[in-house]
Amino acid sequence: MAFIHLDDVAVEFPIYSGGSRSLRKLVLSATTQGNIGKDAQDRLAVLALSDIDLDLRHGERLALIGANGAGKSTLLKVLAGIYQPTRGRFRKSGRVSALLTSSVGLIPDATGRENILARGMYMDIHPREMRARFDEIVEFTELGYHIDMPVRTYSSGMVIRLCFAVATAFPPDILLMDEWLAAGDAGFLAKARQRMDGFVARSNILVLASHSMPLLEEWCNRAILLESGHIVAAGTVAEVAERYQGPIAAPAAEPVAASA
Amino acid sequence: MVSFADTEDRDAAAPSGRTAIALDDLFGGFRRYWMWGSLALQDMKLRYRGSIIGPFWVTISTLVMIVAMGFIYPHLFHSPPISYIPYLGLGLIVWQLISSLITEGCASFTAADSIIQQVPIPFSIHVYRVVCRNFMVFAHNLLLVPLGIVAFGITLHWNLIEALAGCAVLALNGVAVGLLLGILSTRFRDIAPIVASFLQVAFFVTPIFWPIEALGGYRPIGELNPLFCAIDVIRAPLLGVPITSSSWPVLLGTTAVACAFAFAMFARFRSRIAYWI
Numbered sequence A: 001m002a003f004i005h006l007d008d009v010a011v012e013f014p015i016y017s018g019g020s021r022s023l024r025k026l027v028l029s030a031t032t033q034g035n036i037g038k039d040a041q042d043r044l045a046v047l048a049l050s051d052i053d054l055d056l057r058h059g060e061r062l063a064l065i066g067a068n069g070a071g072k073s074t075l076l077k078v079l080a081g082i083y084q085p086t087r088g089r090f091r092k093s094g095r096v097s098a099l100l101t102s103s104v105g106l107i108p109d110a111t112g113r114e115n116i117l118a119r120g121m122y123m124d125i126h127p128r129e130m131r132a133r134f135d136e137i138v139e140f141t142e143l144g145y146h147i148d149m150p151v152r153t154y155s156s157g158m159v160i161r162l163c164f165a166v167a168t169a170f171p172p173d174i175l176l177m178d179e180w181l182a183a184g185d186a187g188f189l190a191k192a193r194q195r196m197d198g199f200v201a202r203s204n205i206l207v208l209a210s211h212s213m214p215l216l217e218e219w220c221n222r223a224i225l226l227e228s229g230h231i232v233a234a235g236t237v238a239e240v241a242e243r244y245q246g247p248i249a250a251p252a253a254e255p256v257a258a259s260a
Numbered sequence B: 001m002v003s004f005a006d007t008e009d010r011d012a013a014a015p016s017g018r019t020a021i022a023l024d025d026l027f028g029g030f031r032r033y034w035m036w037g038s039l040a041l042q043d044m045k046l047r048y049r050g051s052i053i054g055p056f057w058v059t060i061s062t063l064v065m066i067v068a069m070g071f072i073y074p075h076l077f078h079s080p081p082i083s084y085i086p087y088l089g090l091g092l093i094v095w096q097l098i099s100s101l102i103t104e105g106c107a108s109f110t111a112a113d114s115i116i117q118q119v120p121i122p123f124s125i126h127v128y129r130v131v132c133r134n135f136m137v138f139a140h141n142l143l144l145v146p147l148g149i150v151a152f153g154i155t156l157h158w159n160l161i162e163a164l165a166g167c168a169v170l171a172l173n174g175v176a177v178g179l180l181l182g183i184l185s186t187r188f189r190d191i192a193p194i195v196a197s198f199l200q201v202a203f204f205v206t207p208i209f210w211p212i213e214a215l216g217g218y219r220p221i222g223e224l225n226p227l228f229c230a231i232d233v234i235r236a237p238l239l240g241v242p243i244t245s246s247s248w249p250v251l252l253g254t255t256a257v258a259c260a261f262a263f264a265m266f267a268r269f270r271s272r273i274a275y276w277i
Helices: A023-031 A072-079 A112-122 A127-132 A136-141 A144-148 A158-168 A179-183 A186-201 A213-219 A239-245 B015-031 B033-047 B056-077 B081-108 B110-116 B122-142 B143-151 B160-187 B191-205 B210-224 B226-239 B247-276
Strands: A003-015 A044-057 A059-066 A085-095 A096-099 A176-177 A207-208 A223-228 A230-235 B007-011
Touching: A003 A072, A003 A158, A003 A207, A023 A127, A044 A072, A044 A207, A044 A230, A059 A072, A059 A186, A059 A213, A059 A239, A072 A176, A072 B015, A096 A158, A096 B015, A112 A127, A112 A136, A112 A144, A112 A158, A112 B033, A112 B081, A127 A136, A127 B007, A127 B122, A136 A158, A158 A179, A176 A186, A186 A213, A207 A213, A213 A239, A213 B210, B015 B122, B033 B122, B056 B081, B056 B110, B056 B122, B056 B191, B081 B143, B081 B160, B081 B191, B081 B226, B110 B122, B110 B160, B122 B160, B160 B191, B160 B226, B160 B247, B210 B226
Parallel strands: A059 A207, A059 A223, A096 A176, A176 A207
Antiparallel strands: A003 A044, A003 A085, A085 B007, A223 A230
């Protein structure tokens, strides 16, 4: 059974402003006791997440709510296994598929077909298995002959379809999605929703970050509110959304970071 | 997307598992040869997309360089072109492999930043990809070798096997260098330019395009240069001459040190790579 368990997890980011990225300055500052290469010392650390306790069990669909910079994307990256927590314990079981940023990671000059294979590989899926699912994936994307065109010619909606289709072609146990999904049009969202329903019905876990409350309310059955890296509220989506006063009046006003 | 380990239990307070995680990464990555193999192939395809002769540009530009230098340099070094040109040609071909393994090794993680930010695949895959891609380029250059062997009437001996072993050792070094410099230049962005200027110097002070005999009494300086040793174990067998006696010991010693350093570095800083990108 899929599960995610976070115990007192914290993520601290080193911020290397110009100077501390430079070895020369680091050496200089060591040899001159910080006189010359002073800026090598301005190492800031940003506490992106702290005191995160979270338990997710099969069948749970969690909404991540919070303003920009609250830690939603960082939390998703921890769940995906990209950032190892700098404190605390992270346990999970199940095959994770994460749709974090849409276009990043796509090869602009390669065709849609080639990108499907490449993305499949990053998901640990052998090109042979991927080819077997090709028709199905292409059909879901509704890309038609565009599938043999370079991805740089795609619209952001087309990119989203492609990425979503690949990420869900082999149903994962845990699906993580960042807010850009909302950039899809109504037709795609309905289709994606349909696929998700089947997926969650198989007792899998979904974690979705978005600023669109209607979308979250429709897709999720649990929510947490993040504020500067802390969980400040938890409950049903409606409850947490109420607590989160901010962009609720204009759910779609947030510019969605799609493939711009 | 999908984690390479379906179950994970990472406790930030327990650094004892680092060695095991690093080994897991290196072997788990290596087992996925289809992944780094196709990524390397894709790199080659994209690099030469839209060009008619594709990766054979590599072969041609190497040939042009050999021909051009082969006209002038025999006079400079007073050596007969028939023995100098094959020496120069093989020297350049192997040097190209070594220097591109080192320069591209610096970018093994920074060039894969978008993948690292999105999917938790083994970090070693990015390094294997760079090594594999550079050996593909090397293979295109090697097409010139049979040509040279016929044209210059070289007789090969059994020690050709040593050249193969040399390639394997270079690949191992490529992985070590890719891990070591890859991590360093992820953290310190000026490592790559430093390495590039070092390589330029190394090209001129290593017996690549000039005969080691020209050193006269200072010959040991050349013989103890690991870069010369790496070239020598591949070049000498293909020239049909014995490998310099110091080459294998020096090369293997350097390899051992490089691997030990690289592994220690990787085990210690593996978990930081995603943060530094």
